[in-house]
Amino acid sequence: xxxxxSTARSNPRSADVVGIGVFADGPVPRGxxxxxxxxxxxxxxGKVGQIALxxxxxxxxxxxxxxxxxxxxxxxxxxxxxxxxxxxSKRMHLATSLADTEGVDARSASQAVAEGLVLGSYxxxxxxxxxxxxxxxxxxLTTSAATLxxxxxxxxxxxxxxxxxTFARTLxxxxxxxxxxxxxxxxxxxxxxxxxxxxxxxxxxxxxxxxCGGMLGVNKGSVEPxxxxxxxxxxxxxxxxxxxxxxxxxxxxxxxISLKPSDGMHVMMKMDMSGAAIVLATMSVLKxxxxxxxxxxxxxxxxNMPSGSAMKLGDVLTIRNGKTVEIHNTDAEGRLVLxxxxxxxxxxxxxxxxxxxxxxxxxxxxxxxxxAGVMSNSDSWVGQVLAxxxxxxxxxxxxxxxxxxxxxxxxxxxxxxNIGGPYGGxxxxxxxxxxxxxxxxxxxxxxxxxxxxxxxxxxxxRGATAFGVRTFVELVERFESPKPAKGR
Numbered sequence: 274x275x276x277x278x279s280t281a282r283s284n285p286r287s288a289d290v291v292g293i294g295v296f297a298d299g300p301v302p303r304g305x306x307x308x309x310x311x312x313x314x315x316x317x318x319g320k321v322g323q324i325a326l327x328x329x330x331x332x333x334x335x336x337x338x339x340x341x342x343x344x345x346x347x348x349x350x351x352x353x354x355x356x357x358x359x360x361x362s363k364r365m366h367l368a369t370s371l372a373d374t375e376g377v378d379a380r381s382a383s384q385a386v387a388e389g390l391v392l393g394s395y396x397x398x399x400x401x402x403x404x405x406x407x408x409x410x411x412x413x414l415t416t417s418a419a420t421l422x423x424x425x426x427x428x429x430x431x432x433x434x435x436x437x438x439t440f441a442r443t444l445x446x447x448x449x450x451x452x453x454x455x456x457x458x459x460x461x462x463x464x465x466x467x468x469x470x471x472x473x474x475x476x477x478x479x480x481x482x483x484x485c486g487g488m489l490g491v492n493k494g495s496v497e498p499x500x501x502x503x504x505x506x507x508x509x510x511x512x513x514x515x516x517x518x519x520x521x522x523x524x525x526x527x528x529x530i531s532l533k534p535s536d537g538m539h540v541m542m543k544m545d546m547s548g549a550a551i552v553l554a555t556m557s558v559l560k561x562x563x564x565x566x567x568x569x570x571x572x573x574x575x576x577n578m579p580s581g582s583a584m585k586l587g588d589v590l591t592i593r594n595g596k597t598v599e600i601h602n603t604d605a606e607g608r609l610v611l612x613x614x615x616x617x618x619x620x621x622x623x624x625x626x627x628x629x630x631x632x633x634x635x636x637x638x639x640x641x642x643x644x645a646g647v648m649s650n651s652d653s654w655v656g657q658v659l660a661x662x663x664x665x666x667x668x669x670x671x672x673x674x675x676x677x678x679x680x681x682x683x684x685x686x687x688x689x690x691n692i693g694g695p696y697g698g699x700x701x702x703x704x705x706x707x708x709x710x711x712x713x714x715x716x717x718x719x720x721x722x723x724x725x726x727x728x729x730x731x732x733x734x735r736g737a738t739a740f741g742v743r744t745f746v747e748l749v750e751r752f753e754s755p756k757p758a759k760g761r
Contacts (some may be wrong), residue, residue, distance in 0.1 A: 292369035354389025387431030441554035445737030449525035454574035487609035494583025499575035517618035517626030522549030522574035529603030635698030651714035
């Protein structure tokens with residue numbers, strides 16, 4: 274469900290809920306109707322995202338915590354707005370002054386508020402008899418006359434980006450019985466037709482002609498055929514270069530012959546296609562945001578299943594770029610499909626590229642569920658990626674690609690094997706992928722830890738997070754061609 278955003282100088286009469294930001298220090302806005310001592314009796318201290326429902330004879334008043342006044346930021350407002358969205362979910366028309374907060378410029382503030390409201394309203398309930406969706410439909414952002422235009426522009430941008438995030442979340446939350454590689458390819462075609470994108474779908478026969486042995490090897494155990502989807506965006510007056518985005522789209526990952534244990538993580542393997550969902554969602558908004566960078570995306574979509582025909586340990590696959598890989602673990606499959614996608618991106622002449630994947634359990638052990646890992650062959654390129662993630666409030670931490678670990682991928686019979694030793698699994702996965710990027714500046718985002726939220730938390734809603742969409746939008750919008758990386 275989309276939210277309709279508008280701006281006004283005061284609360285409209287039709288608003289049935291009013292959200293007011295309250296700092297942890299200083300005076301309480303008069304519109305709240307309670308002083309700080311009275312709010313304290315409700316357990317409200319003004320912490321970021323904290324909510325207090327204030328009794329009122331008219332519209333419901335919601336006090337929203339903004340934390341310390343001196344530390345307010347767009348991130349603060351995004352988190353606060355998400356909490357407000359959940360508190361207002363039973364009402365239809367929200368008016369809020371959150372975007373008119375001193376300390377954050379109007380455009381940035383309204384973008385963050387719009388993002389928070391859309392993302393906080395999200396819930397995946399498509400397959401429930403009682404959908405239980407938020408009833409909120411309309412949002413009015415109140416601000417001064419001088420900032421109405423900037424507030425409106427920021428809100429529309431924020432809503433556009435956040436709707437892309439919710440699209441990716443829905444794809445990742447959808448059960449594998451309801452979303453196959455073929456169906457995701459069909460969705461990409463629909464998205465392309467309405468958003469100025471050129472979409473090419475490669476089926477299993479085309480993949481064989483291309484020599485995409487990684488994709489075909491992983492797919493061998495499945496009755497569902499694979500699809501590699503190429504999505505191309507060329508803006509009018511393209512002026513910022515050419516970026517490649519590669520997304521892991523393992524629609525369901527059983528582990529193959531190296532079968533995963535039947536536990537909670539296995540259930541979440543419907544989300545192993547989050548990378549492809551994130552990339553497709555990013556592509557869907559480039560035209561609306563008037564991005565001037567040419568972007569080519571590759572969605573590498575297949576199941577990884579066990580069967581009599583499945584890929585076996587000891588098999589050797591030939592990747593698109595001609596390198597051979599000996600399989601030592603069929604559950605290290607994501608890097609195999611990405612290898613084909615990265616190889617194709619290099620051939621298409623991108624100036625820089627990123628891949629994004631729910632790739633390793635090792636990165637979860639290293640960084641937990643709040644921070645994703647990023648590895649790169651280029652300091653200048655990864656600097657742009659980190660700056661974009663900072664603006665998007667999606668936390669990344671750079672991990673090394675130690676060349677001395679490359680020997681862990683040594684194979685007696687092939688150019689490399691698909692896993693290293695028992696330690697440093699995120700790093701050896703990155704080193705594996707580096708074999709397929711040549712001298713193109715490249716960054717690898719491992720989002721295995723951040724793909725899912727165990728509960729509502731700020732702008733994160735329980736379930737798939739679509740972590741990475743907003744970072745990628747920021748990245749391609751401000752792209753600057755980096756220097757070539759040192760090839761292997």
